[in-house]
Amino acid sequence: MKQFQYVRPATLKAALDVIGKPGVKVIAGGTNLIDLMKRGVTAPDKLVDINHLGLVDHQSLKDITETKTGLYLGSLALNSVVSENNMVAKRHPLLAMALKAGASPQLRNMATVGGNMMQRTRCGYFYDTTMPCNKRVPGTGCGAMEGINRMHAIFGASQQCIAVHPSDMCVALAALDATVHIAGKKGERKLPFTQFHRLPGEHPDLDNNLAKDELIVGIEIPDNNFAQNSYYLKIRDRQSYAFALVSVAAALEIENGIIKNARLAMGGVAHKPWRLFDAEKALTGKQPTEENFAQAATLAMQGAIGHGGNSFKLKLAPATITEALKHAAGLV
Amino acid sequence: MENKEAYPANDAAQDVKDSSRRNFIKQSTLLTAVALTPGTAIKAAADHIDEQIAAVFEKMPLKMQVNGKTQNLSVEPRATLLDILREQLDLTGTKKGCDHGQCGACTVHVDGHRINSCLTLGVMMNGRKITTIEGLANGNQLHPMQEAFIKHDGFQCGYCTPGQIMSAVACIREGHANSEHEIREYMSGNICRCGAYPNIVNAIQEVKDGGMAV
Incomplete structure (x- = not known):
């Protein structure tokens, strides 16, 4: 690992003063960043440790708190802590399920909410510094497009990049209409979770819409009526501790045998958590039956493109959507 | 052996308050660079003199x-x-x-x-x-999980064993050792290439069922 300078600001303001500068990277849990630094994929001159920022708006960035309209997760709350939190389990079991499906217990004890969001959208070619990768070195080409692309995107890819965002937590938060609270030198701004991550387009080097001089301070999840009927289904090569081939976060609000509201998002299929707005609309007002779920899944797959190695996902994805919805509706 | 020394709360905030620019300059020689607190580095960054520290600052306390x-x-x-x-x-x-x-x-x-x-x-x-x-052991007395790994032959080459045992103890403490399925899920961050998994699970189940303090 290349030598770097390490600084430990004690306030949000002190952190914001340093982070925008060239060569500076922020570290929270470090589970992705240290890995990338060891591989030489990234080599910052300075690391800013944000684990000691003290109180921001009178609360610790590690806190999980109730607000008037929902639940607020501080950006430094650990993945393990959020997944075991009683309020999360009661109100948003979908999020707890997704978190527990991600990484390993050790990594969840290190990784934070904000860090999970900021982990790189990536693939094997991004990690291999002997290979071309538009995300790692813009303009060098994409090794995966015609290479080994079994894990790669079937939605929203560009000629530049077909990597996927590997987070499970983010898939649940995209489905749950969460809002990202972001601090910058000019104050705080909010962004819908679904607009936080971006598609590769012509700039695959950018994974998200956070400016270099901004920090995520928290996530707010609005109250909903999905707790009774939600499910996170993750399909992977081994039963635990592997990235998703395809994952689905499904949440239904069922009233008198009719779907009043539906939320669906997929992981492992795009450069960002992939929300299925059309399928959600199609399910609204319908009965929660396997047939209706399969129809919604077919609708969700419009525009999907296989690249050879990952073409099996064109069948796996709709099957996973249907299965996740069956679990959510209690049909399994 | 328990060390009873109290640890101060992580005191980066204190460092910033206590460090003055004069302090920084006084300390900023090669001889004392290692004694610099992280907070001093922040102060230095605020004063736009961080490049100077980087040159002398190879190690941190x-x-x-x-x-x-x-x-x-x-x-x-x-x-x-x-x-x-x-x-x-x-x-x-x-x-x-x-x-x-x-x-x-x-x-x-x-x-x-x-x-x-x-x-x-x-x-x-x-x-x-x-x-x-x-x-983990108490003097010459092995931890119950260490004993159980030996009893159940929870290893072959032994290279993964220290990690397996540390994880196994945590798995019980976290309350995630209530069934074979749960143990396997919550031990999934520890790979054993010799494939001693069934014996590892048995060892953990025995310690869990024995109700011993871990």
């Missing part, structure tokens, strides 16, 4: 408790907890397997919680309490 003993160390910011334990403290029980957080051989407890020491920077452990496999 690190105070942490390892297996009950306070360690005052001087480390490079890039040194991982794993490398510090093995290379500086000679605690080679914690193993370097993949060195990328994928195998769990480097699992240790930080303030009672299991983590991958290979993906943890030593400088970020200031003020924390680390327990390694060497700190």
